[in-house]
Amino acid sequence: MLFLHLSDIHFRASEIDRDDDPNAGLRDDLVHDVQLMRRRIGRAANAILISGDIAFSGTKREYDFAFSWLHSKLCPAAGCEIEDVFVIPGNHDVEWSQAAKPLHRDARAKLRSCDAKDADKFLREYLSDNFSAQLMFAPIDNYNRFAARFLCSIGPYDEAHPDIKPFTTRDWDMEDGSKLRIWGFNSALISDAQDSPNQMFVDPAGAQIQREYGVAHVVMCHHPYGWLKNGAGFRERIEAVAKLHLFGHEHTRRIEEGKHFTTIRAGAVQPDRDEPGWDPGYNWIGLSIGYEGDKRYLDAEIWVRKREGARFIAVPDHDQAETWQARHRLSEWSAPIVVDKPHVGATTVMTPPDEPKTSSTSVSARIVASKMFRLAEHVQRQIIVHLSLDQDGDQGLKDYEFVLAAVNRAKSQNRLPALNEMTDEALYGQGNK
Known part of the structure:
Protein backbone atom coordinates (compact mmCIF):
# COMPACT_ATOMS: atom_id res chain seq x y z
CA MET A 1 0.00 0.00 0.00
CA SER A 331 -2.30 -8.51 16.94
CA GLU A 332 -2.47 -12.07 15.70
CA TRP A 333 -4.80 -12.54 12.78
CA SER A 334 -5.46 -15.08 10.06
CA ALA A 335 -7.73 -14.98 7.04
CA PRO A 336 -11.13 -16.61 7.62
CA ILE A 337 -11.39 -20.23 6.57
CA VAL A 338 -14.37 -21.27 4.48
CA VAL A 339 -15.77 -24.68 5.34
CA ASP A 340 -17.25 -26.39 2.28
CA LYS A 341 -20.55 -28.02 3.15
CA PRO A 342 -19.84 -31.76 2.74
CA HIS A 343 -22.06 -34.38 1.21
CA VAL A 344 -23.22 -37.11 3.53
CA GLY A 345 -20.27 -39.37 4.24
CA ALA A 346 -17.79 -37.01 2.63
CA THR A 347 -14.66 -35.60 4.25
CA THR A 348 -14.80 -31.97 5.41
CA VAL A 349 -12.46 -29.82 3.32
CA MET A 350 -10.98 -26.58 4.66
CA THR A 351 -10.26 -24.08 1.89
CA PRO A 352 -9.24 -20.43 1.87
CA PRO A 353 -11.85 -17.95 0.66
CA ASP A 354 -12.12 -17.29 -3.05
CA GLU A 355 -10.58 -14.19 -4.53
CA PRO A 356 -13.11 -11.35 -4.75
CA LYS A 357 -15.11 -11.62 -7.92
CA THR A 358 -15.25 -8.63 -10.20
CA SER A 359 -17.35 -7.92 -13.23
CA SER A 360 -17.79 -5.24 -15.80
CA THR A 361 -20.81 -4.00 -13.83
CA SER A 362 -19.00 -3.65 -10.48
CA VAL A 363 -18.48 -0.05 -9.43
CA SER A 364 -17.62 1.66 -6.16
CA ALA A 365 -19.64 4.30 -4.36
CA ARG A 366 -16.67 6.68 -4.55
CA ILE A 367 -16.51 6.40 -8.34
CA VAL A 368 -20.25 7.01 -8.72
CA ALA A 369 -20.22 9.94 -6.28
CA SER A 370 -17.26 11.49 -8.10
CA LYS A 371 -19.20 11.32 -11.36
CA MET A 372 -22.43 12.61 -9.82
CA PHE A 373 -20.72 15.76 -8.61
CA ARG A 374 -19.69 16.58 -12.18
CA LEU A 375 -23.37 17.05 -13.04
CA ALA A 376 -25.48 20.14 -12.51
CA GLU A 377 -27.55 20.00 -9.33
CA HIS A 378 -30.88 19.79 -11.16
CA VAL A 379 -29.61 16.82 -13.20
CA GLN A 380 -28.44 15.08 -10.03
CA ARG A 381 -31.91 15.45 -8.55
CA GLN A 382 -33.63 14.21 -11.70
CA ILE A 383 -31.58 11.01 -11.66
CA ILE A 384 -32.06 10.44 -7.93
CA VAL A 385 -35.83 10.92 -8.11
CA HIS A 386 -36.13 8.79 -11.26
CA LEU A 387 -34.41 5.89 -9.48
CA SER A 388 -36.46 6.49 -6.30
CA LEU A 389 -33.29 6.97 -4.27
CA ASP A 390 -34.78 9.86 -2.30
CA GLN A 391 -36.93 9.50 0.80
CA ASP A 392 -38.88 11.49 3.37
CA GLY A 393 -36.52 13.46 5.58
CA ASP A 394 -34.15 14.40 2.77
CA GLN A 395 -35.66 17.88 2.54
CA GLY A 396 -33.39 19.18 5.29
CA LEU A 397 -30.20 17.88 3.68
CA LYS A 398 -27.70 20.15 2.00
CA ASP A 399 -27.16 19.67 -1.72
CA TYR A 400 -24.05 17.51 -1.37
CA GLU A 401 -25.59 15.51 1.50
CA PHE A 402 -28.61 14.72 -0.68
CA VAL A 403 -26.36 13.24 -3.38
CA LEU A 404 -24.33 11.21 -0.89
CA ALA A 405 -27.49 9.87 0.77
CA ALA A 406 -28.70 8.66 -2.63
CA VAL A 407 -25.34 7.03 -3.43
CA ASN A 408 -25.32 5.25 -0.07
CA ARG A 409 -28.87 3.98 -0.64
CA ALA A 410 -27.92 2.74 -4.09
CA LYS A 411 -25.00 0.89 -2.53
CA SER A 412 -27.13 -0.71 0.20
CA GLN A 413 -29.77 -1.73 -2.39
CA ASN A 414 -27.20 -3.12 -4.87
CA ARG A 415 -28.26 -0.46 -7.39
CA LEU A 416 -24.95 1.31 -7.91
CA PRO A 417 -24.64 -0.04 -11.50
CA ALA A 418 -28.00 1.53 -12.42
CA LEU A 419 -27.05 4.86 -10.84
CA ASN A 420 -23.66 4.72 -12.53
CA GLU A 421 -25.24 4.03 -15.94
CA MET A 422 -27.67 6.95 -15.71
CA THR A 423 -24.88 9.23 -14.51
CA ASP A 424 -22.67 8.22 -17.45
CA GLU A 425 -25.52 8.91 -19.87
CA ALA A 426 -26.05 12.36 -18.36
CA LEU A 427 -22.33 13.15 -18.51
CA TYR A 428 -22.21 12.06 -22.14
CA GLY A 429 -25.25 14.21 -22.89
CA GLN A 430 -23.60 17.33 -21.50
CA GLY A 431 -20.37 16.57 -23.38
CA ASN A 432 -18.43 15.61 -20.25
CA LYS A 433 -17.20 12.09 -20.87
Whole structure:
Protein backbone atom coordinates (compact mmCIF):
# COMPACT_ATOMS: atom_id res chain seq x y z
CA MET A 1 0.00 0.00 0.00
CA LEU A 2 1.48 3.34 -1.03
CA PHE A 3 0.25 6.81 -0.07
CA LEU A 4 1.21 10.32 -1.07
CA HIS A 5 0.91 12.47 2.08
CA LEU A 6 0.75 16.25 1.94
CA SER A 7 -0.79 19.15 3.82
CA ASP A 8 -1.18 22.92 4.03
CA ILE A 9 -1.52 23.67 0.32
CA HIS A 10 -3.12 27.04 1.13
CA PHE A 11 -4.63 27.89 -2.25
CA ARG A 12 -5.30 31.65 -2.07
CA ALA A 13 -8.09 33.25 -4.08
CA SER A 14 -5.90 36.33 -4.62
CA GLU A 15 -3.16 34.25 -6.31
CA ILE A 16 -4.71 31.32 -8.18
CA ASP A 17 -5.53 31.48 -11.90
CA ARG A 18 -2.93 34.20 -12.45
CA ASP A 19 0.21 34.01 -14.55
CA ASP A 20 2.14 35.57 -11.66
CA ASP A 21 0.91 33.11 -9.01
CA PRO A 22 3.98 33.03 -6.70
CA ASN A 23 3.50 29.31 -6.00
CA ALA A 24 2.91 28.05 -9.55
CA GLY A 25 6.57 27.09 -9.99
CA LEU A 26 6.66 25.44 -6.56
CA ARG A 27 3.65 23.27 -7.44
CA ASP A 28 5.26 22.37 -10.75
CA ASP A 29 8.41 21.26 -8.89
CA LEU A 30 6.25 19.17 -6.55
CA VAL A 31 4.38 17.44 -9.38
CA HIS A 32 7.67 16.75 -11.16
CA ASP A 33 9.14 15.21 -7.99
CA VAL A 34 6.03 13.09 -7.45
CA GLN A 35 6.50 11.68 -10.96
CA LEU A 36 10.19 10.97 -10.31
CA MET A 37 9.52 9.34 -6.93
CA ARG A 38 6.73 7.21 -8.35
CA ARG A 39 9.19 5.79 -10.88
CA ARG A 40 11.90 5.37 -8.24
CA ILE A 41 9.60 3.57 -5.81
CA GLY A 42 8.31 1.48 -8.68
CA ARG A 43 4.56 1.70 -8.24
CA ALA A 44 1.68 4.14 -8.29
CA ALA A 45 0.08 5.64 -5.20
CA ASN A 46 -3.05 3.93 -3.90
CA ALA A 47 -4.31 7.24 -2.53
CA ILE A 48 -3.42 10.85 -1.80
CA LEU A 49 -3.83 11.83 1.86
CA ILE A 50 -4.27 15.56 2.56
CA SER A 51 -4.15 16.43 6.24
CA GLY A 52 -5.90 19.80 6.06
CA ASP A 53 -5.59 23.41 4.89
CA ILE A 54 -6.39 22.76 1.25
CA ALA A 55 -7.64 26.34 0.95
CA PHE A 56 -6.43 29.53 2.59
CA SER A 57 -9.74 31.27 3.32
CA GLY A 58 -12.25 28.45 2.84
CA THR A 59 -13.82 29.96 -0.30
CA LYS A 60 -15.55 28.09 -3.10
CA ARG A 61 -13.14 29.50 -5.68
CA GLU A 62 -10.15 28.11 -3.78
CA TYR A 63 -11.72 24.64 -3.64
CA ASP A 64 -12.66 24.70 -7.32
CA PHE A 65 -9.03 25.43 -8.16
CA ALA A 66 -7.84 22.75 -5.71
CA PHE A 67 -10.03 20.10 -7.32
CA SER A 68 -8.85 21.08 -10.81
CA TRP A 69 -5.19 20.90 -9.74
CA LEU A 70 -5.63 17.53 -8.06
CA HIS A 71 -7.53 16.12 -11.03
CA SER A 72 -5.31 17.43 -13.83
CA LYS A 73 -1.88 17.54 -12.17
CA LEU A 74 -1.27 15.68 -8.92
CA CYS A 75 -3.39 12.55 -9.38
CA PRO A 76 -1.92 11.75 -12.84
CA ALA A 77 1.59 12.29 -11.46
CA ALA A 78 0.91 9.96 -8.52
CA GLY A 79 -0.81 7.38 -10.73
CA CYS A 80 -4.14 7.35 -8.91
CA GLU A 81 -7.67 8.51 -9.69
CA ILE A 82 -9.32 11.64 -8.34
CA GLU A 83 -11.70 9.54 -6.22
CA ASP A 84 -8.65 8.09 -4.43
CA VAL A 85 -8.07 11.39 -2.61
CA PHE A 86 -8.72 11.34 1.17
CA VAL A 87 -9.01 14.72 2.94
CA ILE A 88 -9.63 16.27 6.35
CA PRO A 89 -10.18 19.96 7.18
CA GLY A 90 -7.72 22.38 8.77
CA ASN A 91 -8.18 25.84 10.25
CA HIS A 92 -7.66 27.52 6.84
CA ASP A 93 -10.57 25.46 5.48
CA VAL A 94 -12.88 27.46 7.74
CA GLU A 95 -14.69 30.36 6.08
CA TRP A 96 -14.07 32.97 8.75
CA SER A 97 -16.87 35.26 7.57
CA GLN A 98 -19.24 32.51 8.71
CA ALA A 99 -17.25 31.82 11.88
CA ALA A 100 -17.43 35.53 12.81
CA LYS A 101 -21.20 35.45 13.38
CA PRO A 102 -22.22 36.26 16.98
CA LEU A 103 -23.56 32.82 17.96
CA HIS A 104 -20.44 31.11 16.68
CA ARG A 105 -18.23 33.68 18.40
CA ASP A 106 -20.04 33.09 21.70
CA ALA A 107 -19.60 29.32 21.39
CA ARG A 108 -15.87 29.74 20.81
CA ALA A 109 -15.54 31.99 23.84
CA LYS A 110 -17.34 29.50 26.10
CA LEU A 111 -15.36 26.50 24.90
CA ARG A 112 -11.99 28.22 25.01
CA SER A 113 -12.58 29.50 28.54
CA CYS A 114 -13.67 26.16 30.02
CA ASP A 115 -11.39 23.83 31.97
CA ALA A 116 -9.69 21.22 29.81
CA LYS A 117 -11.35 18.44 31.81
CA ASP A 118 -14.79 19.81 30.84
CA ALA A 119 -14.00 20.45 27.16
CA ASP A 120 -15.46 17.22 25.76
CA LYS A 121 -18.59 17.55 27.91
CA PHE A 122 -19.36 21.05 26.62
CA LEU A 123 -18.47 20.08 23.07
CA ARG A 124 -20.85 17.11 23.19
CA GLU A 125 -23.62 19.45 24.38
CA TYR A 126 -23.16 21.61 21.29
CA LEU A 127 -22.94 18.60 18.97
CA SER A 128 -26.00 16.91 20.51
CA ASP A 129 -28.30 19.85 19.75
CA ASN A 130 -29.23 20.04 16.06
CA PHE A 131 -29.29 23.85 15.88
CA SER A 132 -25.95 24.41 17.61
CA ALA A 133 -24.36 21.47 15.78
CA GLN A 134 -25.35 22.89 12.39
CA LEU A 135 -23.98 26.24 13.55
CA MET A 136 -20.60 24.71 14.35
CA PHE A 137 -20.29 23.03 10.95
CA ALA A 138 -21.59 25.97 8.87
CA PRO A 139 -18.13 27.60 8.44
CA ILE A 140 -16.86 24.52 6.55
CA ASP A 141 -19.75 24.24 4.08
CA ASN A 142 -17.47 25.08 1.14
CA TYR A 143 -14.93 22.54 2.36
CA ASN A 144 -17.64 19.89 2.65
CA ARG A 145 -18.83 20.41 -0.93
CA PHE A 146 -15.24 19.83 -2.01
CA ALA A 147 -14.69 16.83 0.31
CA ALA A 148 -18.00 15.21 -0.70
CA ARG A 149 -16.46 14.44 -4.10
CA PHE A 150 -14.20 11.95 -2.28
CA LEU A 151 -16.83 10.73 0.25
CA CYS A 152 -14.94 12.70 2.93
CA SER A 153 -17.54 15.31 3.93
CA ILE A 154 -18.37 15.53 7.62
CA GLY A 155 -21.30 16.84 9.63
CA PRO A 156 -23.23 16.54 12.88
CA TYR A 157 -24.92 13.26 13.70
CA ASP A 158 -28.34 12.79 12.08
CA GLU A 159 -30.54 9.90 13.22
CA ALA A 160 -32.43 9.90 9.90
CA HIS A 161 -29.15 9.77 7.95
CA PRO A 162 -26.67 7.63 9.92
CA ASP A 163 -24.03 7.88 7.19
CA ILE A 164 -23.43 11.52 8.18
CA LYS A 165 -20.73 11.63 10.85
CA PRO A 166 -18.38 14.30 12.23
CA PHE A 167 -15.38 12.26 11.09
CA THR A 168 -14.48 10.22 8.02
CA THR A 169 -12.94 6.79 7.48
CA ARG A 170 -11.74 4.65 4.61
CA ASP A 171 -10.59 1.03 4.46
CA TRP A 172 -8.00 -0.61 2.23
CA ASP A 173 -7.28 -4.32 1.77
CA MET A 174 -3.78 -5.37 2.81
CA GLU A 175 -1.86 -8.16 1.11
CA ASP A 176 -2.78 -10.77 3.74
CA GLY A 177 -6.50 -9.99 3.51
CA SER A 178 -6.60 -7.82 6.63
CA LYS A 179 -7.77 -4.19 6.61
CA LEU A 180 -6.01 -0.86 6.93
CA ARG A 181 -8.38 1.80 8.25
CA ILE A 182 -7.59 5.50 8.08
CA TRP A 183 -9.58 7.79 10.36
CA GLY A 184 -9.88 11.49 9.57
CA PHE A 185 -10.76 13.75 12.51
CA ASN A 186 -11.78 17.40 12.48
CA SER A 187 -9.73 19.72 14.71
CA ALA A 188 -11.20 22.92 13.22
CA LEU A 189 -14.57 22.82 15.00
CA ILE A 190 -13.57 26.08 16.68
CA SER A 191 -11.37 28.39 14.62
CA ASP A 192 -10.73 32.09 14.05
CA ALA A 193 -7.85 34.56 13.81
CA GLN A 194 -7.07 33.94 17.50
CA ASP A 195 -6.22 30.25 17.03
CA SER A 196 -3.36 29.31 19.34
CA PRO A 197 -1.90 26.26 21.09
CA ASN A 198 -4.23 24.56 23.57
CA GLN A 199 -7.22 26.45 22.11
CA MET A 200 -8.36 24.08 19.35
CA PHE A 201 -10.80 21.18 19.71
CA VAL A 202 -10.86 17.77 18.08
CA ASP A 203 -14.06 15.79 17.62
CA PRO A 204 -14.65 13.81 20.87
CA ALA A 205 -15.21 10.63 18.84
CA GLY A 206 -11.45 10.54 18.30
CA ALA A 207 -10.97 9.56 21.94
CA GLN A 208 -13.29 6.57 21.52
CA ILE A 209 -11.96 4.61 18.53
CA GLN A 210 -11.93 0.88 19.18
CA ARG A 211 -9.73 -2.01 18.20
CA GLU A 212 -11.13 -4.39 15.62
CA TYR A 213 -9.97 -7.87 14.71
CA GLY A 214 -7.92 -7.84 11.52
CA VAL A 215 -7.79 -4.03 11.27
CA ALA A 216 -4.66 -1.84 11.52
CA HIS A 217 -5.52 1.77 12.38
CA VAL A 218 -4.05 5.04 11.09
CA VAL A 219 -5.29 8.42 12.37
CA MET A 220 -5.19 11.77 10.55
CA CYS A 221 -5.75 15.09 12.32
CA HIS A 222 -4.70 18.55 11.17
CA HIS A 223 -3.55 19.93 14.53
CA PRO A 224 -0.89 18.13 16.58
CA TYR A 225 -1.64 17.40 20.23
CA GLY A 226 -0.17 20.62 21.63
CA TRP A 227 -2.85 22.66 19.87
CA LEU A 228 -5.79 20.67 21.27
CA LYS A 229 -7.48 21.71 24.49
CA ASN A 230 -9.24 18.34 24.65
CA GLY A 231 -6.21 16.50 23.29
CA ALA A 232 -5.27 14.43 26.36
CA GLY A 233 -7.94 11.76 25.92
CA PHE A 234 -7.52 11.83 22.14
CA ARG A 235 -3.78 11.30 22.41
CA GLU A 236 -4.08 8.55 24.99
CA ARG A 237 -6.55 6.65 22.83
CA ILE A 238 -4.87 6.86 19.46
CA GLU A 239 -1.47 6.05 20.94
CA ALA A 240 -3.05 2.86 22.29
CA VAL A 241 -4.91 1.90 19.10
CA ALA A 242 -3.37 3.52 15.99
CA LYS A 243 0.03 2.60 14.56
CA LEU A 244 0.54 5.77 12.50
CA HIS A 245 -0.49 9.32 13.46
CA LEU A 246 -0.51 11.81 10.58
CA PHE A 247 -0.63 15.57 11.19
CA GLY A 248 -0.42 18.88 9.35
CA HIS A 249 -0.47 22.51 10.54
CA GLU A 250 3.07 22.69 11.91
CA HIS A 251 5.19 23.20 8.81
CA THR A 252 7.84 20.64 9.64
CA ARG A 253 8.42 17.08 8.49
CA ARG A 254 9.56 15.51 11.72
CA ILE A 255 9.25 11.76 12.02
CA GLU A 256 8.81 10.78 15.66
CA GLU A 257 9.69 7.13 16.06
CA GLY A 258 8.23 5.08 18.88
CA LYS A 259 7.97 1.44 19.83
CA HIS A 260 4.21 1.20 19.42
CA PHE A 261 3.48 3.95 16.88
CA THR A 262 5.07 6.50 14.55
CA THR A 263 4.06 10.16 14.28
CA ILE A 264 4.41 11.78 10.86
CA ARG A 265 4.02 15.47 10.03
CA ALA A 266 3.42 16.25 6.39
CA GLY A 267 5.20 19.57 6.22
CA ALA A 268 3.56 22.25 4.06
CA VAL A 269 3.23 22.24 0.29
CA GLN A 270 2.89 26.04 0.25
CA PRO A 271 3.99 27.56 3.58
CA ASP A 272 3.80 31.32 4.00
CA ARG A 273 6.90 32.75 2.35
CA ASP A 274 7.34 35.20 5.22
CA GLU A 275 7.55 32.53 7.90
CA PRO A 276 11.00 31.66 9.29
CA GLY A 277 12.66 28.66 7.66
CA TRP A 278 10.36 28.59 4.61
CA ASP A 279 10.71 24.95 3.66
CA PRO A 280 8.06 23.26 1.44
CA GLY A 281 7.77 19.48 1.67
CA TYR A 282 5.65 16.35 1.51
CA ASN A 283 5.91 12.58 2.17
CA TRP A 284 5.47 9.19 0.55
CA ILE A 285 4.34 6.41 2.93
CA GLY A 286 4.54 2.72 2.06
CA LEU A 287 2.73 0.22 4.31
CA SER A 288 2.85 -3.57 4.25
CA ILE A 289 2.37 -6.58 6.52
CA GLY A 290 5.54 -8.28 7.74
CA TYR A 291 6.28 -11.34 9.86
CA GLU A 292 8.97 -12.58 12.23
CA GLY A 293 8.08 -16.17 12.93
CA ASP A 294 4.47 -16.08 14.07
CA LYS A 295 4.64 -12.39 15.02
CA ARG A 296 2.81 -10.01 12.72
CA TYR A 297 3.83 -6.39 12.05
CA LEU A 298 2.82 -3.26 10.18
CA ASP A 299 5.94 -2.20 8.27
CA ALA A 300 6.26 1.42 7.19
CA GLU A 301 8.66 3.00 4.70
CA ILE A 302 8.60 6.80 4.65
CA TRP A 303 10.22 8.99 2.03
CA VAL A 304 10.43 12.53 3.44
CA ARG A 305 10.90 15.17 0.74
CA LYS A 306 11.88 18.84 0.99
CA ARG A 307 12.41 21.55 -1.60
CA GLU A 308 15.88 22.87 -2.23
CA GLY A 309 16.27 25.36 -5.02
CA ALA A 310 13.94 24.33 -7.83
CA ARG A 311 13.87 20.64 -6.91
CA PHE A 312 12.91 18.34 -4.08
CA ILE A 313 15.46 16.23 -2.23
CA ALA A 314 15.36 13.54 0.46
CA VAL A 315 15.37 14.29 4.18
CA PRO A 316 17.40 11.31 5.48
CA ASP A 317 16.83 9.45 8.73
CA HIS A 318 19.25 9.49 11.68
CA ASP A 319 21.54 7.03 9.88
CA GLN A 320 21.49 9.11 6.68
CA ALA A 321 19.33 6.55 4.87
CA GLU A 322 16.94 8.04 2.33
CA THR A 323 14.02 5.93 3.56
CA TRP A 324 12.78 6.03 7.14
CA GLN A 325 11.77 2.60 8.45
CA ALA A 326 9.27 1.71 11.18
CA ARG A 327 7.85 -1.61 12.35
CA HIS A 328 4.95 -1.94 14.78
CA ARG A 329 3.54 -5.13 16.24
CA LEU A 330 0.02 -6.10 15.20
CA SER A 331 -2.30 -8.51 16.94
CA GLU A 332 -2.47 -12.07 15.70
CA TRP A 333 -4.80 -12.54 12.78
CA SER A 334 -5.46 -15.08 10.06
CA ALA A 335 -7.73 -14.98 7.04
CA PRO A 336 -11.13 -16.61 7.62
CA ILE A 337 -11.39 -20.23 6.57
CA VAL A 338 -14.37 -21.27 4.48
CA VAL A 339 -15.77 -24.68 5.34
CA ASP A 340 -17.25 -26.39 2.28
CA LYS A 341 -20.55 -28.02 3.15
CA PRO A 342 -19.84 -31.76 2.74
CA HIS A 343 -22.06 -34.38 1.21
CA VAL A 344 -23.22 -37.11 3.53
CA GLY A 345 -20.27 -39.37 4.24
CA ALA A 346 -17.79 -37.01 2.63
CA THR A 347 -14.66 -35.60 4.25
CA THR A 348 -14.80 -31.97 5.41
CA VAL A 349 -12.46 -29.82 3.32
CA MET A 350 -10.98 -26.58 4.66
CA THR A 351 -10.26 -24.08 1.89
CA PRO A 352 -9.24 -20.43 1.87
CA PRO A 353 -11.85 -17.95 0.66
CA ASP A 354 -12.12 -17.29 -3.05
CA GLU A 355 -10.58 -14.19 -4.53
CA PRO A 356 -13.11 -11.35 -4.75
CA LYS A 357 -15.11 -11.62 -7.92
CA THR A 358 -15.25 -8.63 -10.20
CA SER A 359 -17.35 -7.92 -13.23
CA SER A 360 -17.79 -5.24 -15.80
CA THR A 361 -20.81 -4.00 -13.83
CA SER A 362 -19.00 -3.65 -10.48
CA VAL A 363 -18.48 -0.05 -9.43
CA SER A 364 -17.62 1.66 -6.16
CA ALA A 365 -19.64 4.30 -4.36
CA ARG A 366 -16.67 6.68 -4.55
CA ILE A 367 -16.51 6.40 -8.34
CA VAL A 368 -20.25 7.01 -8.72
CA ALA A 369 -20.22 9.94 -6.28
CA SER A 370 -17.26 11.49 -8.10
CA LYS A 371 -19.20 11.32 -11.36
CA MET A 372 -22.43 12.61 -9.82
CA PHE A 373 -20.72 15.76 -8.61
CA ARG A 374 -19.69 16.58 -12.18
CA LEU A 375 -23.37 17.05 -13.04
CA ALA A 376 -25.48 20.14 -12.51
CA GLU A 377 -27.55 20.00 -9.33
CA HIS A 378 -30.88 19.79 -11.16
CA VAL A 379 -29.61 16.82 -13.20
CA GLN A 380 -28.44 15.08 -10.03
CA ARG A 381 -31.91 15.45 -8.55
CA GLN A 382 -33.63 14.21 -11.70
CA ILE A 383 -31.58 11.01 -11.66
CA ILE A 384 -32.06 10.44 -7.93
CA VAL A 385 -35.83 10.92 -8.11
CA HIS A 386 -36.13 8.79 -11.26
CA LEU A 387 -34.41 5.89 -9.48
CA SER A 388 -36.46 6.49 -6.30
CA LEU A 389 -33.29 6.97 -4.27
CA ASP A 390 -34.78 9.86 -2.30
CA GLN A 391 -36.93 9.50 0.80
CA ASP A 392 -38.88 11.49 3.37
CA GLY A 393 -36.52 13.46 5.58
CA ASP A 394 -34.15 14.40 2.77
CA GLN A 395 -35.66 17.88 2.54
CA GLY A 396 -33.39 19.18 5.29
CA LEU A 397 -30.20 17.88 3.68
CA LYS A 398 -27.70 20.15 2.00
CA ASP A 399 -27.16 19.67 -1.72
CA TYR A 400 -24.05 17.51 -1.37
CA GLU A 401 -25.59 15.51 1.50
CA PHE A 402 -28.61 14.72 -0.68
CA VAL A 403 -26.36 13.24 -3.38
CA LEU A 404 -24.33 11.21 -0.89
CA ALA A 405 -27.49 9.87 0.77
CA ALA A 406 -28.70 8.66 -2.63
CA VAL A 407 -25.34 7.03 -3.43
CA ASN A 408 -25.32 5.25 -0.07
CA ARG A 409 -28.87 3.98 -0.64
CA ALA A 410 -27.92 2.74 -4.09
CA LYS A 411 -25.00 0.89 -2.53
CA SER A 412 -27.13 -0.71 0.20
CA GLN A 413 -29.77 -1.73 -2.39
CA ASN A 414 -27.20 -3.12 -4.87
CA ARG A 415 -28.26 -0.46 -7.39
CA LEU A 416 -24.95 1.31 -7.91
CA PRO A 417 -24.64 -0.04 -11.50
CA ALA A 418 -28.00 1.53 -12.42
CA LEU A 419 -27.05 4.86 -10.84
CA ASN A 420 -23.66 4.72 -12.53
CA GLU A 421 -25.24 4.03 -15.94
CA MET A 422 -27.67 6.95 -15.71
CA THR A 423 -24.88 9.23 -14.51
CA ASP A 424 -22.67 8.22 -17.45
CA GLU A 425 -25.52 8.91 -19.87
CA ALA A 426 -26.05 12.36 -18.36
CA LEU A 427 -22.33 13.15 -18.51
CA TYR A 428 -22.21 12.06 -22.14
CA GLY A 429 -25.25 14.21 -22.89
CA GLN A 430 -23.60 17.33 -21.50
CA GLY A 431 -20.37 16.57 -23.38
CA ASN A 432 -18.43 15.61 -20.25
CA LYS A 433 -17.20 12.09 -20.87
